[in-house]
Structures are given as C-alpha cells and as structure tokens.
Amino acid sequence: MSKVLVVAVHPDDETLGCGGTLLKHKRNGDGIHWLICTSLEQNHSYYSTREEEISKVGKLYGFDGVHNLRLVTTRVDEYNVSELIGKISSVINLVKPDTIYLPFKGDVHSDHRKIFDAVFSCTKSFRYPFIKKIYMMETLSETEFAPALPDSSFMPNVYSDITEFMDRKLEILQVFKSEIAAHPFPRSIRNQTALATYRGASCGVEYAESFMLLKEIL
Template sequence: MKNKVLIIAVHPDDETLGCGGTLLKHKENADEIHWLICTTIDKNHSYYETREKEIEEVSRLYDFDSVHNLRLKTMQVDEYSMSELIASISKVINEVQPNIVYLPFKGDVHSDHRKIFEASYSCTKSFRYPFIKKICMIETLSETEFAPSTKEDAFIPNTFIDISEFFEKKIEIMKVFESEIAEHPFPRSKRNLRALATLRGATAGCEYAESFVLLKEVL
C-alpha cells in the first residue's frame, strides 16, 4: 500500500537534517511525501528572497507532492496561542490525510520546536485523525543533542531507517541551505551529518541510518 507521509518542519532544513534520507527512500518506494514548513523569516530580512528560492529548490529535489507554509514568525512561535497553532496545523493534516507523520522531538532545546511538537501532537488523536497510523519524532542536529540530559528529555531512538542509498543526496540537498551549514565543529557541518548517520548506521547494522523515537504505530 502506498503511504502518505507528512514531515512537519519547524524551520526549513529540519526536514533534511532529521529525515532527509528517509523522505528520499519514501519517494523511491512510490510513497507520497508532503512538507509542512511552520516558520519563515521576515520579508524585510536581507536573506528572505534567497531563502524562498532555497525552499523552491529543495522542494524540487525531493519532488514533494505538496508544500505548505504556515509562515509563523521564526524564533517567536511562543507568541502564538496554542489554539492558533493547532488550528493551522490541523488544517494541513486534514488536507493531506497522512498515514505517517514525522514530528520534531519534544525535548529539542529550541522553543519553536517544543511548541510545534505540542501543537502537532494534539493533531494526532485517533478519534479525530483516524488516518494517522504511525508517528515518529525526528533527530535534528543543533537542537536535539542540546536537550537536557535527563531521562525525560533525552532523545532515545527506538526506530532506525537505512538511508545508505540516499545519504549523499541528503548532503547535496542540505548544501542548498547555504547559511545553515558551516565547518566542523559547527553542529550542522557535513562532517557531523555524516558522523551521526554513521553512528546510527552502526546501531542499525548498515552504512548510514536515520533514527527516530516511535510514538505510535497501528498495524
């Protein structure tokens, strides 16, 4: 059965950092993939037009079946009420009707990520969204690894996807977001992306992998 996949990316590039190889694998398997971008930079920002072009290019490279952008103010998501966030996200989820949803990790250090997780997870109740059958939280470099090192907040993956065949394309797509990557030891360096995928691959028994926290799966 063909899947309908929705990645909820708080910021453009989260989809690539957290599950870029997985999205490419879904597409290779003839699944539909849909991209919900939650935030945007101000139109008066000098990088605004460049970022819009980056999003367009990344959408083309993944061949997303649909792209949605809530255009919330980046780094200011906590200014919106929870009911506003839930209504906006719910509208997209009901339009796409995905059976697989990838969410930001609930313990990410960035407040935007935590707010969007909370709102998104509220939109997965089985009696309101019966089409959702699998929910995973993604691992986003520069956010997830800086979560507090407590058992309540630490990212402890329990699901791994072999992305060996798709890893190099993931790197090429990430390079489109020029302002978001830098040299090691910057967390979002190409070297660190490869290191994390290698570590997760070693756990999964393959060359490169992405890891997730599985919250729910209905079989």
Template sequence: MKNKILVVAVHPDDETLGAGGTLLKHKSMGNEIHWLICTTINEKHSYHNKRLQEIEKVSKVYGFDSVHNLKLQTMQVDEYSMSELIGKISFVINEVKPDMIYLPFFKDVHSDHRKIFEAAYSCTKSFRYPFIKKIYMMEVVSETEFAPSFSSESFIPNVFVDISDFIEQKIDIMNLFESEIDKVPFPRSEENIKALATFRGSSSGCKYAESFVLLKEIF
C-alpha cells in the first residue's frame, strides 16, 4: 500500500540533512512525499530570490508530490503565538493527510526548531488526525548534536534507515543549498554529513544510515 509522508522542515535544508536519504528511499518505493517548509528569508534579504530558486530545484530533484511554505520569518518563530502556528500547520496536515510524519527533534538548540516541534506535535492527536500512524523526530546536523547532554534531552535513536543507495544523491541535493554547506570543520560539510551517516550505519549493520526517534506507531 502506498504511504503518504510529510516532512516538516523548519528551514529549507532540514529535510535533506535529517531525512534526505529516507525521503529518496520512500519515493523509490512508490510512496508519496510532501514537504512542509516553515520559515523563509525576509524578502529584503539579498539571498531571498536565490533561496526560492534553490527550493524549486530541490523540490524537482526529490519529486515532491506537494510543497507547502508557511513563510514564517526565520529566527523569529518564537514571536508567533502557539495558536497561530498550530492553525497553520494543522491546515497543511489536514490537506495532505499523511500517515507518516517526520518532525524536528524537540530539544534542538535552535529555538525555531523547538517551537515548530511543539506546534506540529500538537497536530498529531489521534482523535483529531486519525490518519497519522507513525511519528518520528529527525537528527539535523548543526542543531541536534548541540542539545544539552542529559539523557532526557539527548537524541537517542531507535529507528535506522539504510540509505547506502541514496547517500550520494543526498549530498548532491544538499549542495544545491549553496549558502548552507561549507568545508570541514563546519558541521554541514560533505564530510561531516557522510561521517554521521557512516556512524549511524555502523550502529545498524549497513554502510550509511539515517536515524530517527519513533514517538508513536499505530497499527
């Protein structure tokens, strides 16, 4: 049976860093993949138009079945009310009706990530959104690894996806976000993205993997 997947990217590139290989794998299996981008660069920013072009290129490469953009101001998500955020995210979820959702990690260091997680997770109650059957949190390099080092707030994955066949394409897609990738020791470098995939692969018996925290699964 075809699945419908929604990835909630606080910033465009989060979907690729956290679940790029997994999304490509889903697509190769005939599943629908949908992209919810939550934030945007201010229109007055010199990079605004370039970012829109990047999003369009990335969308085509993945073959997303739909792309939604809430156009919240990046790095200012905490200035929006929770009810406004929930309303915007709920609208998209009800439109897509995914059975599987990928969310940011609830303790990512970026406040935008934490606020979007809280709002999005509020939109997964089974009595209001009965079509949602699986909820995961993603690992986004440069955000997730900087969470406080307490067991209750650290990213401890319990789901691993073999992306060995898709790692090179994931890297190619990430390179489309020209301003978001740099050389080592920058966290979002080709080497470090591959290193994380290698590490997660070593934990799951494959060459390259992405890892997730399963929050809920309903059979």
C-alpha cells in the first residue's frame, strides 16, 4: 500500500491536477493526504463558504489526512523561504509519503512556483528517505499559460487512466462553485473534459491525467 501526498497550492488544484488519480489511489487501498497551502483571509466574504467546500471535498475523496498551512493566497512570495520549507517539512515528516504530486514548476501563478521550490527542497533522499516517487501535475488555468519556452513547457511522460473516475472527478470539481465557469473559461467542465480526452488519446484510453515524473527510486 502506498501513501500519497498531493500538494494543492489552492484548494481545487488537487482535483484539477490529479483528482481521478487520487480516486484511483483510494480505490486501490492507498492512503491519500491533502496538503492545502493557501487560504482566504477570515474577513473575506467567501471564507466560510470555501471552508465548507473544503470539508465537503475532503469527505468525497475520503482523505486520510487534510493539512492546511493557511498561507495567504496570492501572497506566498511574501513569505520567507525558510519559513515555507519549515512548514512543509513538518507535514511531510508527519505523513511520510512515498509518492508526492506537486504543481508544475513553470506554472504562471507565482504561488505555484514558490510552493514548488519549497516542497522540492523537502525531498532530498538523505533527509526524506521514504519518498520514492515525485510527479508534477497539470493544472488548468496555470500550467497552459506558462511561457512557451523549453524550460517552462509541460511535457508529460506518465499517464493515468481515469476513465472509471472521470464522472466523480467532475462532480467533486463542481463543489468549488466560484472556481468554475462556462467555456471558454479555463476551468470549465468542458475544458477539463477536453484535456482528459486529449491526454487519454495520447495513451489509448478514454480519459487520462498526465504528469511529469521528476524522481523514482526503485
């Protein structure tokens, strides 16, 4: 049995990037843990609703652990790097995952890039020997807007067949009501389905999620 940690810079990143794969992990008996990095400030008009959405989504996945750093969303670059690493390291040492799903290092959102750097600093094998696989995930509205340069291009080399879990993934995604809108909004249901269809065609299945493998220790 594996122990999986998905790093969601913002709540809904886990569903956009690897929701179907998380459901597959759960079906296979793996432990799944959700690290939410940012939160709305308590005086935000949507704060209570977002907390309710997070609670509902956690139950729908059946997460074995939900961890929330409660960094201020869109302002992660204001935090000291050492502080970020310390917070993230504490969660990783608590969960001790063998598999980690990370945001893509080239995502256009600065929160994503900052969190990627901090988390990847917490994956050194001599300090975290339990980590065996590290993937970067594709998050619509962030990954596809990265600069069209070789070092910022998402080039998948791992595919996960999520055909069996696609309907459930879309159901969970729609819990985040304020994050979904009609096509051509990037996080539309139509666009999410189109991406899964395209990635599925790349590996011979109906629907798939794709990843970039950064490390695998056999």
